[in-house]
Each structure stands twice: as C-alpha cells, then as structure tokens.
Amino acid sequence: MTSLVATGVDLVLGGAQVLRGADLTVSGGEVVALVGPNGAGKSSLLGVLAGDLEPEHGVVLLDGRPLGEHRARELARQRAVLLQRQGLAFGFRVEEVVRMGRAPWYRTPAEDDDDRAVSAAMDRAEVAPLALRLYPTLSGGEQARVSFARVLAQAAPVLLLDEPTAALDIRHQEVLLGVARAVAAEGAGVVVVLHDLSLAAAYADRLCVLSRGVVVADGPPRAVLTDELLSQVYEHPVRVADVDGALVVVPVRSRVGSVEEATCAPS
Amino acid sequence: MTATADATLDRHAARPPAAEGGLLGRVGLLGFLTVGLLAAVLFAAGRGQLDVPATEVLGSVLHKLGLDVGPLPSHPQGENTLWQVRFPRVLTAVVAGASLAAAGALMQGVFGNPLAEPGVVGVSSGAAVGAASVIVFGLTFAGTWTAPVAAFVTGLVTTLLVYALSRDAGRTETVTLVLTGIALNAMTSAALAFLMFLGDQQAREEIVFWTLGSLNGSRWEHVAVIAPIAGVGLAAALVLSRQLDLLALGDRAARHVGVDVERLRLTTIVVVALLTSAAVAFCGIIAFVGLVVPHLIRLIAGPGHRMLVPASALGGALLLVLADLWARTAIDYADLPIGMLTSLVGGPFFFWLLRRARRTAGGWA
Numbered sequence: 340m341t342s343l344v345a346t347g348v349d350l351v352l353g354g355a356q357v358l359r360g361a362d363l364t365v366s367g368g369e370v371v372a373l374v375g376p377n378g379a380g381k382s383s384l385l386g387v388l389a390g391d392l393e394p395e396h397g398v399v400l401l402d403g404r405p406l407g408e409h410r411a412r413e414l415a416r417q418r419a420v421l422l423q424r425q426g427l428a429f430g431f432r433v434e435e436v437v438r439m440g441r442a443p444w445y446r447t448p449a450e451d452d453d454d455r456a457v458s459a460a461m462d463r464a465e466v467a468p469l470a471l472r473l474y475p476t477l478s479g480g481e482q483a484r485v486s487f488a489r490v491l492a493q494a495a496p497v498l499l500l501d502e503p504t505a506a507l508d509i510r511h512q513e514v515l516l517g518v519a520r521a522v523a524a525e526g527a528g529v530v531v532v533l534h535d536l537s538l539a540a541a542y543a544d545r546l547c548v549l550s551r552g553v554v555v556a557d558g559p560p561r562a563v564l565t566d567e568l569l570s571q572v573y574e575h576p577v578r579v580a581d582v583d584g585a586l587v588v589v590p591v592r593s594r595v596g597s598v599e600e601a602t603c604a605p606s
Numbered sequence: 607m608t609a610t611a612d613a614t615l616d617r618h619a620a621r622p623p624a625a626e627g628g629l630l631g632r633v634g635l636l637g638f639l640t641v642g643l644l645a646a647v648l649f650a651a652g653r654g655q656l657d658v659p660a661t662e663v664l665g666s667v668l669h670k671l672g673l674d675v676g677p678l679p680s681h682p683q684g685e686n687t688l689w690q691v692r693f694p695r696v697l698t699a700v701v702a703g704a705s706l707a708a709a710g711a712l713m714q715g716v717f718g719n720p721l722a723e724p725g726v727v728g729v730s731s732g733a734a735v736g737a738a739s740v741i742v743f744g745l746t747f748a749g750t751w752t753a754p755v756a757a758f759v760t761g762l763v764t765t766l767l768v769y770a771l772s773r774d775a776g777r778t779e780t781v782t783l784v785l786t787g788i789a790l791n792a793m794t795s796a797a798l799a800f801l802m803f804l805g806d807q808q809a810r811e812e813i814v815f816w817t818l819g820s821l822n823g824s825r826w827e828h829v830a831v832i833a834p835i836a837g838v839g840l841a842a843a844l845v846l847s848r849q850l851d852l853l854a855l856g857d858r859a860a861r862h863v864g865v866d867v868e869r870l871r872l873t874t875i876v877v878v879a880l881l882t883s884a885a886v887a888f889c890g891i892i893a894f895v896g897l898v899v900p901h902l903i904r905l906i907a908g909p910g911h912r913m914l915v916p917a918s919a920l921g922g923a924l925l926l927v928l929a930d931l932w933a934r935t936a937i938d939y940a941d942l943p944i945g946m947l948t949s950l951v952g953g954p955f956f957f958w959l960l961r962r963a964r965r966t967a968g969g970w971a
Binding site: 389390391410411412413414415416418419420422425426427428429430431432435436439440442443445489493 | 856
C-alpha cells in the first residue's frame with residue numbers, strides 16, 4: 340500500500356519561514372485533512388508533499404524513496420494533485436481536459452483503460468453532462484469539479500487536494516468529499532486542505548492542524564477539535580458542538596454592540 | 607490579464623464536436639488541406655508572365671517522375687520556366703509557410719498565449735540579424751548553409767530572451783508579451799540598421815528587400831537547404847504536440863500529470879528557432895503567418911496540438927503559396943514583397959485578436 344511520509348520539513352519562501360519541522364504521514368485507505376488559519380502553511384505543506392517545493396530540511400518519502408528521485412512521469416502515476424486555482428490556456432472541451440489526467444499512462448498497459456477511467460471519473464465528479472462544453476466557459480465551481488474529475492482519472496494511489504471545495508455549493512462539497520472518502524476506501528491515501536472544520540470533521544479520518552508553519556495537532560477529529568486548541572490556533576473563540584453525533588464547529592459571536600470583545604485575541 | 611483570461615479568446619469558437627478526436631474528422635481536415643495545397647502548387651506554378659495550364663504543369667511533373675501521362679507544356683520555354691524558376695519558388699513558399707505556421711502554433715502552446723508569434727515577438731527579426739550579418743560580412747563558413755545557421759543561432763537567442771523576459775510566475779501575460787516584442791523588435795531593428803550602415807550599396811539593397819520578405823530569386827540550392835531543416839523541425843513538432851496540450855494546464859499542473867516542463871519548454875524553443883530560421887534564412891521576414899493560420903485551425907478543429915501542428919503546417923504552406931502567387935501576379939511585371947502583403951492582412955487580424963482579448967479580460971487598466 341502506498342504511503343507518503345514527510346519528516347521534519349522546514350520550508351522558506353521569499354525569506355519567510357513557512358514550515359518548521361512539519362511531520363505528516365499518509366497511508367493508503369485514509370483521508371487526512373490539513374486545517375489551520377490563513378498563512379499557516381497548509382498549501383505549502385501540500386506543495387512539498389506534491390514535490391513542487393523543495394524543503395530546506397527534512398525529507399518526503401513516497402513508498403520509501405525520496406520524492407526527488409522519482410521522474411516526473413513516474414511520480415504522476417503515484418500521486419495526483421488538485422491545485423487551488425486551475426487555469427487553462429486554450430479552449431479545450433471538458434472531456435479533453437479530464438482525459439489529460441490519463442497522460443501519465445500513455446504507452447503503458449493501463450492506457451487501454453483510458454476511456455473507462457475518463458467516463459467513470461466524469462460520472463463521479465458529476466460533470467458528465469458538461470462533457471462537450473468548453474472549459475473556459477464554465478463557472479468557477481464547474482471548473483473545479485472538472486479538474487477534480489481530471490485528478491480522479493489519473494488513478495493515482497495518493498491524492499493531494501488543495502481547497503477543492505472552495506468554489507463549490509453545499510451539495511457539491513458533500514459529493515466531492517464523499518467521492519474522496521470512497522476513493523480512500525478503495526485503497527488510496529487522500530490529503531485535503533479544508534477551511535470548513537465541520538466538513539473536515541465529517542469526512543476526514545485524521546485532522547492535521549497547522550499554525551504558523553508548525554503541526555500543532557494530528558489525530559482523529561474528536562481528539563483534535565477542542566474548544567481550547569481551536570480558539571488558540573484561530574485567535575478567536577470557537578466552540579465545538581456535537582449535533583446528532585456530528586461535530587459542528589462554530590465561532591463564538593458576540594451580540595451587536597460588543598464587537599470589540601469578539602475581535603480581541605485571547606491571551 | 608492572465609493566461610486563464612486568454613483562454614476566453616477561444617470561448618466563442620463554435621467548432622463541431624465531430625471535428626475533434628474522431629479519426630474521420632482528423633483525416634478529413636488534413637486531407638482537405640493536403641488536396642488544397644497540391645492544387646494550389648500546380649496552379650501557382652503555372653501562373654506568371656508565361657502561363658502554363660495546370661494540366662500541363664501536372665503532366666510535366668509526372669514526366670519528371672517517369673510517368674508518361676498528361677500533356678507537356680506547349681510553350682517552348684514552358685518546361686524551363688517551370689523547373690528553373692517556378693517550382694523552386696513555389697516549394698520555398700511551401701517550406702516557409704509550413705515552418706512559420708508550425709512555429710507559431712508551438713510558440714502559442716509553450717507560452718500558453720494565443721498571441722505569441724515569431725514575427726510579433728521579434729524572433730523573426732532576431733533570426734534576420736544573423737542572416738543579414740552573413741550578407742554584410744560575406745560569411746561563407748558553412749557554404750549555402752551559412753545563412754540558415756546564422757539565422758538559427760540569433761533566432762534561438764531571441765526566443766530564449768523573449769521567454770525569459772515575458773514569463774512571470776509560470777505564465778505569460780499578453781501585455782508583457784506584446785511589450786517584450788516591441789522592445790526586442792526595436793533592438794533587432796537597430797542591429798539591422800547598423801548592419802546596413804556597415805554594408806556596401808549592394809548589401810544594403812539586399813537587406814532592405816529581404817527584410818520586406820520576398821520569395822523572388824528562390825533557387826533549388828536554397829530549397830535543398832531549408833527543406834531538410836524544416837522537415838526535422840516539423841517532425842520534432844509532431845513528437846512534442848501531445849505534451850504541449852498538457853502545458854495548457856499551467857506549469858505546476860502539467861508537472862503533476864507527468865510532464866518534465868523545463869525540458870519540454872527548452873526543446874520546443876529550439877524547434878521554434880529551427881523552424882523560424884528555415885523560413886527567414888532566404889525569404890526574409892514574413893510576419894503573421896504563424897498567428898493567423900493556427901488561430902483559424904483552432905476555430906475549426908479545437909486547440910489539441912496533435913491536430914493543430916500538422917494542420918497549421920499545411921494551412922501555412924497553402925496560405926503562403928497563394929500569397930506569393932498574388933504578390934507576383936497582382937501587378938504586371940512587378941514582384942510585390944510578400945512580407946508586406948502578410949503584414950497588411952495580418953496586422954488588422956492581430957488588432958482584432960487584441961481587442962477580443964482585452965474585452966474578455968475586462969480591460970487592461
């Protein structure tokens with residue numbers, strides 16, 4: 340089973356240290372959510388795991404071998420990445436874009452599986468009706484779902500998703516994370532950056548909480564999501580409630596008239 | 607504006623789904639262009655001060671190939687005119703047109719911007735500096751190959767410069783690209799002016815006519831040099847085309863689906879310089895072919911490079927054969943510079959593309 344292990348990752352971007360000694364392990368079969376405030380280093384950690392960013396210290400091992408030793412094409416058969424922003428320079432059709440995910444399998448036996456993988460991925464991401472549309476004419480949310488279908492079509496054992504739900508409506512947020520869960524159940528390891536903590540609690544096996552480049556907690560949702568930890572990390576009072584067995588995270592909102600109190604950082 | 611916004615240039619493209627992917631659609635368009643090109647070659651070779659009907663041109667070609675079919679040219683000078691003047695010229699047009707259009711398609715792919723073109727961004731004039739030096743200094747270090755080799759070297763340097771200067775954070779914004787083109791065209795014009803200043807009267811005239819772009823004086827020796835260069839360039843372009851599609855995703859995402867982005871990009875830039883030098887070496891600067899042709903092909907067949915590259919090559923050859931025919935027959939006993947003609951038509955087309963890009967991007971502040 341594929342595993343991705345980052346150990347003691349230090350990363351400096353533009354003179355600022357964005358990751359300090361970050362550790363993260365992802366094994367096949369689990370969904371790990373990366374959460375934390377803006378600028379905590381979630382996307383940077385994902386970039387390091389993807390092999391896009393070279394850490395100053397520390398290593399990332401994919402199946403026991405450092406990421407840098409894998410060739411680009413070989414790596415693409417092992418891990419697929421969904422970026423926060425997806426651009427497309429020309430007016431390709433949706434089906435063509437999803438098929439781009441099959442590129443790493445060109446001239447391999449798995450190539451025979453292309454058509455099936457593409458249509459299965461489009462069905463799962465619910466973009467099959469858009470197949471003949473031109474990608475640049477789609478809405479932001481539709482583009483995000485098409486890109487997710489492309490990532491699924493790549494059929495890699497490790498999926499790295501950077502805020503995949505940011506542009507999606509409630510229904511498609513649930514659908515997407517449900518698919519991510521299903522893919523994990525089939526044996527893939529999934530890392531997903533999320534802002535919505537309730538969503539993360541519902542779909543992730545483990546939460547990894549980042550704060551100022553440091554992993555401050557890593558464990559099952561119920562162990563990690565506590566009032567104290569979240570209030571401290573987000574510098575805002577936060578309450579975790581249990582609603583019919585589901586964890587719901589809500590910020591504490593003071594009534595109109597006492598705004599100053601709410602915006603003060605807890606000491 | 608961003609590369610994403612550039613994509614909206616193609617959003618109004620109303621191409622039929624059948625024209626893409628399907629083998630029939632691919633073969634259809636390529637077949638149509640091939641037949642059109644062959645017909646244009648036969649027709650264009652026959653036209654001029656001495657008219658030879660297309661059937662006689664075909665007959666002459668078939669006889670050369672050892673097939674005793676069809677009529678030979680009836681005019682006593684017909685055979686000579688065809689084989690010593692017309693065919694070298696028409697074939698030069700084929701090679702130059704195919705090279706320029708393919709180079710344009712490759713450049714647009716590697717920049718992720720539909721406005722990139724060897725003439726517009728200054729690569730053609732960069733290559734021209736090399737070839738002009740050969741004229742002025744009378745260089746002959748590589749025989750007939752000297753001009754193309756020099757054009758390739760300076761063209762490659764210019765392409766690398768454009769790339770390094772206009773690329774920022776993994777994408778090429780249209781404004782930066784066009785402004786870089788202005789700067790580079792200014793620099794290469796200065797270099798050309800300096801070369802003219804250095805050269806004697808004859809070299810000056812040669813350079814002036816040649817920067818206007820002309821197929822006048824094409825010879826078999828030239829065809830024998832540029833055809834292999836263009837052949838190698840086009841073959842390489844076809845090999846690269848599958849990966850160029852993935853580059854449309856952006857640098858990071860392309861890497862995520864297994865493209866060695868840096869290597870692909872450098873290889874493509876070398877191929878662009880190769881194709882541009884093949885076109886520029888003897889024909890001078892013929893702008894906008896690489897802009898107009900790939901754009902039209904994209905409208906018909908979509909942006910997939912496996913179709914775009916070969917169809918652009920055929921379409922570019924067809925366009926230049928017809929443009930050259932017009933250049934030498936529009937006015938009796940006069941040979942208009944073909945570069946002037948392509949710019950006359952291509953300039954407004956470029957302007958229209960710019961307007962469209964600007965509108966879809968919501969203005970450029």
